[in-house]
Amino acid sequence: MSITGFDLSFRHLCSPCIPPRFDFSSQSRRKIEYGCSFTAIRPVFCSMSSSSTAVSDSDENHVSTSYSRRLMTFMITFLLPLPKLMQHSGANANATDDLALIQGEIRKVLSKSKAAGVLRLVFHDAGTYELDDASGGMNGSISFELDRPENKGLKKSLKILVEAKTIVDEKQPVSMADMIAVAGAEAVSLCGGPTIPVRLGRLDSMVPDPEGKLPEETLDAFGLKQSFQRKGFSTQELVALSGAHTLGSKGFGNPVVFDNAYYKVLLEKPWLSSAGMTSMVGLPSDRALVEDDECLRWISKYADDQDLFFEDFMNAYIKLVNSGAKWRRD
Incomplete structure (x- = not known):
């Protein structure tokens, strides 16, 4: 296996017929800037001929230095992606924790009798979306639209989510759009429906969506x-x-x-x-x-x-x- 030109099998260091021998000298121990100590292995090279010959001190020092540099290059190249991987893993863990926090607070205020109203809240917030001008959508703007005739009766549903959001915000700020999206999924699950995964990270609109965008109840x-x-x-x-x-x-x-x-x-x-x-x-x-x-x-x-x-x-x-x-x- 080869990474960045470095043969991890170490077979290039020695004759194919003679197994490699390594000198783990304490003088070759080095520290690399990743908070861990690694030993720079100094190989004793074998002759490629049938009669072995001694390696001069200068040649050995040159080989050892060259090898150490190659090992350092390998370790840095190999380890550099780790911080990003760790950050990505941490981001996923945080998102999972945030979702669990939101779900927990919603479940405290949600009951089966309130489920239909909460689910309707989702449809009336997201249902204003229009492809042509990319207006409306799942953005929490329903908070500004409760006085519209089509949203009659939704004040109670929004109120219980505002109550839950207040508690969540004390630990981790969350948008109203995320609260509504998660609450609708919880309402479905609570009443025996499917478990629906909901992605977090929506931003709230600070203005109401345009009027007349929801499908009318009288449409054929x-x-x-x-x-x-x-x-x-x-x-x-x-x-x-x-x-x-x-x-x-x-x-x-x-x-x-x-x-x-x-x-x-x-x-x-x-x-x-x-x-x-x-x-x-x-x-x-x-x-x-x-x-x-x-x-x-x-x-x-x-x-x-x-x-x-x-x-x-x-x-x-x-x-x-x-x-x-x-x-x-x-």
């Missing part, structure tokens, strides 16, 4: 698909993200259980029944999905396979909370 399937396409999401991702409505009081199964009941209920179309309150199931936009052939294919897949829904929701969620985010430079 064509309008929904167009709206999500402008945000960079496919029809499949639209249907997967819509499954978040399985939580809450929309009428899709157990309001505090994250499962694929949303899709099963959509296929049943209970709003067509004449039995009173069943007409209140879901939003107009939910009902519109099942009337579109492309959306219907994914609704049927998720109704049949909850694991597939969980996987696709996780991937779409990660994409959602990264949409439009501005990242801290470490």
Whole structure:
């Protein structure tokens, strides 16, 4: 094996027929500027001929000095990357610790009954993103937008996250965007959904996002698909993200259980029944999905396979909370 021109097998130091012999002289012990002591090994060279000859003192000193320099070069070249590796490892450890800290404080204030509101907070903060002008997105600007009609009822959800953020900030400052992104993932997990990894490092916006960027609840399937396409999401991702409505009081199964009941209920179309309150199931936009052939294919897949829904929701969620985010430079 050779690194920076140095043969680690030491075979170049001696005749192939005669094993190398090393003199571990105490005079050759040196210290290298890495806080550790290394011994510079001084080889006694063998003759390449069948009759061995003595090496002169001057030649030996020259070889020893040359060898020591080569060893020093090797050690420095080999060790230089270590500080970067250590820093990278330390950065990963810090990110893991920060995430654990945020998750711990969120879990103290989050309950299953509050999960739907917290998850809705994620959609309303990130859902303002537009590809064309790269505006909006996951940036914590929802803090400035709570008085908008589409954000009615979100003040309570934001309040519990502000409470958790206050505690986190005492140990490690965190953006509101990161708090919301992590909280949504925790809400899903708490209610039995998939565990969603969330990257940290988002920066908060200091101004509200433009108005009128969230998909309206009255849109038909064509309008929904167009709206999500402008945000960079496919029809499949639209249907997967819509499954978040399985939580809450929309009428899709157990309001505090994250499962694929949303899709099963959509296929049943209970709003067509004449039995009173069943007409209140879901939003107009939910009902519109099942009337579109492309959306219907994914609704049927998720109704049949909850694991597939969980996987696709996780991937779409990660994409959602990264949409439009501005990242801290470490």
